[in-house]
Amino acid sequence: MGNSFGSLFRISTFGESHGPAIGVVIDGCPSGLPLEEAPIQQELDRRRPGQSHLTTQRQEADRVEILSGLFDGKTTGQPLALLIRNQDQRSKDYSHIATSYRPSHADYTYQAKWGHRDYRGGGRSSARETAARVAAGAxxxxxxxxxxxxxxxxxxxxxxxxxxxxxxxLDLSLTDTNPVRCPEPAMAQRMANYIDTIRKERDTVGGIVSAVITGAPAGLGEPAFGKLHAQLGAAMLGINAVKGFEYGSGFAGIRQRGSQHNDLFYTDDKGQVRTRTNQSGGIQGGISNGEDIYFRVAFKPVATIMQDQDSVNEAGQAVTVSGRGRHDPCVVPRAVPIVEAMAALVLADACLLQRTARL
Amino acid sequence: MGNSFGSLFRISTFGESHGPAIGVVIDGCPSGLPLEEAPIQQELDRRRPGQSHLTTQRQEADRVEILSGLFDGKTTGQPLALLIRNQDQRSKDYSHIATSYRPSHADYTYQAKWGHRDYRGGGRSSARETAARVAAGAxxxxxxxxxxxxxxxxxxxxxxxxxxxxxxxLDLSLTDTNPVRCPEPAMAQRMANYIDTIRKERDTVGGIVSAVITGAPAGLGEPAFGKLHAQLGAAMLGINAVKGFEYGSGFAGIRQRGSQHNDLFYTDDKGQVRTRTNQSGGIQGGISNGEDIYFRVAFKPVATIMQDQDSVNEAGQAVTVSGRGRHDPCVVPRAVPIVEAMAALVLADACLLQRTARL
Amino acid sequence: MGNSFGSLFRISTFGESHGPAIGVVIDGCPSGLPLEEAPIQQELDRRRPGQSHLTTQRQEADRVEILSGLFDGKTTGQPLALLIRNQDQRSKDYSHIATSYRPSHADYTYQAKWGHRDYRGGGRSSARETAARVAAGAxxxxxxxxxxxxxxxxxxxxxxxxxxxxxxxLDLSLTDTNPVRCPEPAMAQRMANYIDTIRKERDTVGGIVSAVITGAPAGLGEPAFGKLHAQLGAAMLGINAVKGFEYGSGFAGIRQRGSQHNDLFYTDDKGQVRTRTNQSGGIQGGISNGEDIYFRVAFKPVATIMQDQDSVNEAGQAVTVSGRGRHDPCVVPRAVPIVEAMAALVLADACLLQRTARL
Amino acid sequence: MGNSFGSLFRISTFGESHGPAIGVVIDGCPSGLPLEEAPIQQELDRRRPGQSHLTTQRQEADRVEILSGLFDGKTTGQPLALLIRNQDQRSKDYSHIATSYRPSHADYTYQAKWGHRDYRGGGRSSARETAARVAAGAxxxxxxxxxxxxxxxxxxxxxxxxxxxxxxxLDLSLTDTNPVRCPEPAMAQRMANYIDTIRKERDTVGGIVSAVITGAPAGLGEPAFGKLHAQLGAAMLGINAVKGFEYGSGFAGIRQRGSQHNDLFYTDDKGQVRTRTNQSGGIQGGISNGEDIYFRVAFKPVATIMQDQDSVNEAGQAVTVSGRGRHDPCVVPRAVPIVEAMAALVLADACLLQRTARL
Structure with missing residues (x-):
């Protein structure tokens, strides 16, 4: 359990950070979609390590291979299997933590749950697994x-x-013009400088990724437990290092009064029902209302720091764990394509489900 | 889709605010559990409307009836069906919104999705449905x-x-000693006064429900998409009026550095691996680590206010919607048992899944 | 697990033979379907005990109550909950088997699995549970x-x-004109006499229910494990007392050669692709081809016979179990509406899934 | 949908007959299981084409590669991805049917469902996909x-x-000593001769695969729709060319009386509850009773015959389809490991589920 996501557009990922490969099987993609490797590769390149000095120096080409589900350039309705071979696995970098638990990593909990774990680079708990999500999201x-x-x-x-x-x-088209992926150039520069300072201090820092979904029709999402924002929240909270999710007015909205917070309806020039404000973040009662779907995702500071930390080993003895390997000082720039991928997966699923709602 | 929750301890709720009944079927409760109606009723009473002047005056006894799955006072492993008849349905209170959309309610989106809706009290989108969740959670x-x-x-x-x-x-045993359900008496009084003021202004306000799960062993939760906090988040975001979820250090944690944020491991007197701090909120890599599981849930101000608001009707014409019916000025006091119920459901599921993790 | 069926048109049944009620929650029925209780009641009446001297004399009105999901006579897309109260529960009839295992019943296996069981009338293993399926199937x-x-x-x-x-x-419109539900009147009479003879001998006998689905378009069913006949087979094998399932040429088809067995394609007057024969039973490669879908279901002789039988009790001691209670000498006449119900559920699910197959 | 099987021990297969590869992701295999490639390869070799003159001459090494989920020779509880590259793809052999429908194949129905299909060797509808099942089953x-x-x-x-x-x-250890996989040597020889005759006549023939599961404890299986034999039936009916499934007394059992058919309980020397006969096929009320689980699966004659047959093309025009390519005259010898694989998958799933049945 836990390695699949979605109901009708459903993905199952596999693979560990230092195993032979990672990959994903997508089941439920409708037939007839023209599909090429290039746009998938493009998204993988956005997530790829080694893009700038702000990110880990692990070198992975992250070449995707489509193994099935495609014929004459179009999807067939059969499962699409996407494979990415691991290449730059310096597994020896991890021998020092073979029996020690890195603080705020999954080392201890994976050991506690399964009694047997692939400690190399965190094994499956590594964010490397998200490359498979990005491929599917593409x-x-x-x-x-x-x-x-x-x-x-x-x-x-x-x-x-x-x-x-x-x-x-904001001019969101500027997002990818800088290594931080902040669409406001001046702030982007400040953030880049800040991350660089943190990196030099051998430390890490957290951040927030915001996202907007445009063009979604009213009617997406399910009632009760399947609310669209609950699915988006689950999708985002499933990304490594995420600590919180909010949509629309979010946590700040609790301080408002109902009379301020409510989004009043009106009919626009084209006869379309719209809301004057969007505190709802495009979702009301769990179902999209046709406005922009807007949400924010909080990422904690990366757990691997280039400093010595107190910890224990499998025998319960006190040890010192030293940060090694190749890691990001701040995860949010590379998290942008991951957030987009997961949001796209949620929306694709919701669109297919919506086809079955009415007689 | 959307009306079921959980994988092994799985619930399916049904019912509308003003239909004959609401209820829930629980599938996967292990056999042999002594089960009585009284503790279920007790939880329903905590969620029940009409408890104090801070909550809606709708009168519902919310009597639960166990229809199946119980024999000689113990669960049989078969589905438990719990039924609650609706009683105080003043459906006429809603005729004025039969074709109008209340701002920030689900009226418009349900109509957009299904083309046909039960407008009485919001039908299935009403928080009345959460009574079924509370029963299952009990x-x-x-x-x-x-x-x-x-x-x-x-x-x-x-x-x-x-x-x-x-x-x-905090002394959490004080939570239920006041109608606000805040365990700090002085603050509880201030909150009560505040809600009362808001109510008199015919307005509403939001709030936060915090929660802690104690005694959970290390090893609960699934990898990748099934992380324990992702499941908790989905559970909470599925509750009516919820706008955000965070666990451990949450949104505030993003400002910390890794060197501050990491929870260092040590071995305690009993030989148990513990963490010195708990920024992780009891969950690392998506799996519980044996510490308290801690999270917070943001609720928006209730959408129904006792004021006139601009809106549109099904024909797209401008209308004025006037707040009527019986509603809460602030939802959080009654949300406390709902948050507990959903958290309990997530944990029950995780505990059962954990039994299948190892050879 | 096991108490739900279907993916998009999904039912969850609950209830025991001698508990307060049985019922079903249907999730995924599209909105806008005009729905009345009468046709549901009609199907329940076909399955109801006490219809003739060929069936059990238990008297159950089997009155269905629709608890949710319906508004102004049409489905809303929300879960439909259907409830049937048990009435004629002579639970005392079962005190003699409280600790004994009836041969070829589920008494022993339910005890082995759950360690605690409702022995009254077989509890949930009773075919009484199929009334809920018939209601959902209607x-x-x-x-x-x-x-x-x-x-x-x-x-x-x-x-x-x-x-x-x-x-x-066959003239299938004659099926319900006789208590056996055989559409060939002469054979129906012979069967009735035969069952009556068996009944007088305090014994039971098995039989076969055949079924045809007409008007199904080509394209229903899923690949690999989700083949339409695999879903039909699972549905049928889930009915009490079923021992086998075959479709199209079935077991007899193994003796044929490919050159005889293949269904040759041609184009009919209306330009529709058809097959000249239908050994495929309307399903090729797991997907419907537009021809009649045809299958057969084998039912074993009812396990409860009005004779003494050797058995053991929970302590492993030898006991004699005497048939009591009210039982059918042959289950197939009442199985007809159950087979139809399960087939209808499979098809409804397949039709909804088909909407998501193409771009 | 349809490309995954199982609930807790869950597999998802992908790949087409003439694509780059086929494979399977196994999610839910408990951690700590020693696992090697050799026994997986061994099962694949049993299913592999080209084993004898009784089977297709397509040459596929069917080399399996384990991509994930394994560390230090033991499963980690993470998904196991198994990959098999296709090698001997003579796709040109299929250009003649690019737009024609082979009788009793899935060509027409796949086209009808998805509007776009990989016609090479039947694409995903090919029995080549079952290699992935055999790997997972191993x-x-x-x-x-x-x-x-x-x-x-x-x-x-x-x-x-x-x-x-x-x-x-029967001495089942003799099964693999002959190419037909019939454990009775004399009959095996007769069958081999018969298949060879059929092959020379450029025709095909069907057959039956029987199976027995030994050592299964009492208590496996789920109630209602999840009966163990319903799961076995669905598994078997999902195999290519299967037309029927029966367990225990099966179709023949309908002719018996209850007094003959019932399996009487007794307690054996070791204090174990047993049945004197096994018409139940080891399953009562859908739950295993500790006896041998016994079932039979009917396979139709292979649809591809080396003869000309009438058919139509995508434009609905009459065409002649000539058998080409490399095909089996009788599928049952190679179906033996597939039946075993699917049965093993059902049992593994049932064993894991059983761990959650009791308090």
Whole structure:
């Protein structure tokens, strides 16, 4: 359990950080979708390590191979299997933690749960697994694009540096023009400098990724437990290092009064029912209302720091764990494509489910 | 889809606010659990409307009837069906919104999705449905109690009034001694006064429910998409009016450095591996580590206010919607048992899954 | 697990033979379907005990109550909960088997699995649970009818009496004109006499229910494990007392050669691709081909006989178990509506899934 | 949907007959199981084409590669991905049917469902996909072996040649000593001759695979829709070319009376509750009773015959389809390991589920 996501557009990922390969099987992608490797590769390149000095120096080409489900350039409705071979596995870097637990990593809990773990780079608990999600998400994005739905994420906070501008005033096309993936150039530069300082201090810092889904029609999502924002929340909280999720007015909204917070309906020029504000974040009663779907995801500081830390080993003895290996000082720049991928997967699933709602 | 929750301890709820009944079928409760109606009824009474002047005056006895799955006072391993008849359905109170959309309710989105809706009291989108969850959660709680696991929630914020004391210093046994369900009596009084003021202004306000799960062993939760906090998050975000979820250090944690944020391991007197701090909120890599599981849930201000608001009707024409019916000025006091119920359901499921993890 | 069936049109049944009630929650029925209690009641009446001297004399009105999911006479897309109260529970009839295992019943295996069981009338293992399936199936039938799909089952064998006529030559409208539910009147009479003889001998006998689904479009079913006949087979094998399932040419087909067995394609007057024969039973590669879907279901002789039988009790001691209670000498007449119900559920699910197959 | 099987021990297969590879992801295999490639390869070799003149001459090494989930020779509880590259793809052999429908194949139905298909060798509808099942089943077998459960299948009928001896009197260790996989040497020879004759006539024939599961404890299986034999039936009916499934007394049992058919309980020397006969096939009320689990699976004659047949093309025009490619004259010898694999998967799943049944 836990390695699959989605109901009708369903993915199952596999693979460990230092095993032969990682990959994903996508079941439920409708037939007839023109699909190429290039856009998948492009998304993988956005997540790929070694993109700048702000990210880990592990070198992985992350070449994707499509093993099934495609014929004459179009999906057949059969499972799409995407494979990415691991290459730059310096597993020896991890022999020092073979029996020790790195603080705030999954070493201890994986050992506690399964009694046997692949300690190399965290094994399956490594964020390397998210490459498989990004590959699957790239397929979902192509499907959504066909339906006129777009998904865009960006870095809105790094440590105490927070972008205060409402997202509607940002030029999101600038997101990928800088290594931080913050669409406001001046803030992006400050964030880059900040991360670099942290890195030199052999430390790490957290941040926030914000995201908006545009073009989603009203009616997506399920009642009760299947609310669209509950699915988005589950998707985001499943990403490594995530500590919180909020949508629309989020945590700040609790301080408002109902009379301020309610989004009043009106009919626009085209006869479309709209809301004057969007505290709802595009979702009401768990179902999309046709406005922008907006949410924010909090990422903790990366657990691996280049410092000595107290810990214990499998025998319960006190040990010192020293940060080694190749790690990111701040995870949010590389998390942007992951957030987009997971959001795209949720939306693709919701769109397919919506086809079955009415007689 | 969307009306079931859980994998091995799985519930399916049904029913509308103004239909004949609401209820829940629980599938997967292990056999042999002594089960009585009284503790279920007790939880329902905590959620029940009409408890104080701070909550809606709808009168519902919320009497639960166990229809199946129980024999000689013990569960049989067969589905438990729990039924609650609706009684105080003043459906006429809703005729004025039969074709109008209440702002920030699910009226518009349900119509957009299904093309046909039960408008009486919001139909299935009403928080009345959560009574079924509370009943199911009460069963899960009894199961967890058997395994030494406790779940406690409390109100930690109402509007701008926020309890700043670390939860470890609170006496949670005081939670139910006041109608707000805040375990700090002085703050509870301030919150009560505040809610009362808001109510008199015919307005509403949001708040935060915090929760702690004690006694959970290390090893609960699944990898990748099934992380324990992702399941808790999905559970909480599925509750009506919830806008955000965070666990451990949450959104505030992003500002910390890794060197501050990491929870260092040590071995305690009993030879148990522990962490010195708990920024992880009891969950590392998605799996419980044996510490307290701690999280917070943000609730928006209730959408129904006793004021006139601009809106549109099904024909897209401008209308004025006037708040009527019986509603809560602040949802968090009654949300406490719902948060506990959902948390209990997640934990029960995780405990059963854990039995299958190892050879 | 095991108490739910279907993926998109999904039912969950609950209840025991001698508990307060049995029922079913249907999740995924599309909104907008006109639904009435009468046709559901009609199907329940076909399955109801006490219809003739050929069936058990237990008296159950089997009155169905729709608790949710219906508004203004149409489905809302929300879960439909259907409740049937038990009435004629002579639970005392079962005190003699409280600790003994009836041969070829589920008494021993339920005890072995759960360690605690409701022995009254077999508890949940009783065929009484199938009333809930019939109720749900009646909803599915109404949905299928809307889509032009019909499901008809009939008794084609009782013991050694077997209807040899190809089903295409039967007048299936005669099925319900006799208590055996065999559409060939002369054979129906012979079967009735035979069952009556068996009953007088305080014994039981098995039989076969055949079924045909008409009007199903090509394209229903899923690949690999989700083949339409695999789903039909699972549905049928889940019915009490079923020992075998075959479709199209079935077991007899193994003796044929490929050159005889293959169904040759041609294009009919209307330009529709058809097959000249239908050994495939309307399903090729697991997907419907537009021809009649045809299958057969084998039912064993009812385990409860009005004779003394050797057995053991919970302590492992030898005991004599005497048939008491009210039971059917042959289950197939009452199985006809159950087979139809399960087939309808499979088809409804397949039709909804088919909506998601293509871009 | 349809490409996954199982609930707790869950497999997802992917791949087409003439694509780059086929494979399977196994999720839910408990950690700590010693696992090697050799026994998986051994099972694949049993299913592999080109084993004798009785089977297709396609040459596939079917080399399995384990991509994940294994560390230091033991499973980690993480998904096991198994990959098999396709090698001998003579896709040109299929250009003649690019737009024509082969009789009794899935060509027409796949086109009808998805509107776009990989026609090369039937694409995903090819029995080549079952290699992935056999690989997964080999893992399940190793797990079951650890628990003392064995699964054995054999050919019991080819065309009209049927093994009449009760399986208890067969020496199943002889099954793999001949290319037909019939454990009775004389009959095996007759069957081999028969298949060879059929092959020379450029025709095909069907058959039956029987199977027995030994060592399964009482208590496996789920109630209602999840009956163990329903799961076995679904598993078997999901195998290519299967037309029927029966267990225990099966179709023949309908002719018996209850007084003959019932399996009487007794307590054996070791104090174990047993049944004197096994018409139940080891399953009562859907739950295993500790006796041998026994079932039979009917396979139709292979659809591809080396003869000209009438058919139509995508445009609906009459065409002649000529058998080409490399095909089996009778599928049952190679079906034996597939039946075993699917049975092992069902049992592994049932064993894990059983761990959650009781408090």
């Amino acid at each position: 397929v979902a994005k192509q499907l959504l694009q066909h339906w006129g739905i777009g998904v865009q994420a960006w870095v809105s906070a790094v440590g105490e540096l927070e972008l205060e501008i409402p997202y509607q005033q | 069963v899960a709680k009894q199961l967890l109690q058997h395994w030494g696991i406790g779940v406690q929630a409390w109100v930690s914020a109402v509007g701008e009034l926020e309890l700043e004391i670390p939860y470890q210093q | 909803v599915a039938k109404q949905l299928l009818q809307h889509w032009g799909i019909g499901v008809q089952a009939w008794v084609s064998a009782v013991g050694e009496l077997e209807l040899e006529i190809p089903y295409q030559q | 893992v399940a077998k190793q797990l079951l072996q650890h628990w003392g459960i064995g699964v054995q299948a054999w050919v019991s009928a080819v065309g009209e040649l049927e093994l009449e001896i009760p399986y208890q009197q």
